[in-house]
Amino acid sequence: MKTRGFCAFCKSPKWYYAHKHLKWTHTFFSLLLALCFNYVATFEFGPSFLFIFGMNLIVAEMILQIRWRMSVICQKCGFDPVLYVKDQNLACDKVKQKLDERKKDEIKNVFFPLKLPFRKS
Numbered sequence: 001m002k003t004r005g006f007c008a009f010c011k012s013p014k015w016y017y018a019h020k021h022l023k024w025t026h027t028f029f030s031l032l033l034a035l036c037f038n039y040v041a042t043f044e045f046g047p048s049f050l051f052i053f054g055m056n057l058i059v060a061e062m063i064l065q066i067r068w069r070m071s072v073i074c075q076k077c078g079f080d081p082v083l084y085v086k087d088q089n090l091a092c093d094k095v096k097q098k099l100d101e102r103k104k105d106e107i108k109n110v111f112f113p114l115k116l117p118f119r120k121s
């Protein structure tokens, strides 16, 4: 489920995924899919569906992690809060790179300007 929020750097509104781990519905559908795959492959219900169920859980968790990670990054300024916690300089370089790319695009500068933070002197 997507949640509405704001970018921590440019304060522009954005949508992101709040859940980054499996929920019970994902587990249930992984189990159902494993039973279906096992029945189609062997035409009987056997214990081999547990292996398929485990693989389904691993793949579903990986997909959810990647989806959450991609949704956290701001599409307008490129700010990545997870990277900022780990390495502030690298996060700053990525934001600068994204803003330099954005400066070259005149349409975005005119019609969708960013309200970037500034330091008071």
Ligand SMILES: [Zn+2]
Binding pocket: 007, 008, 009, 010, 011, 012, 074, 075, 076, 077, 078, 079
């Ligand atoms: Zn942003």
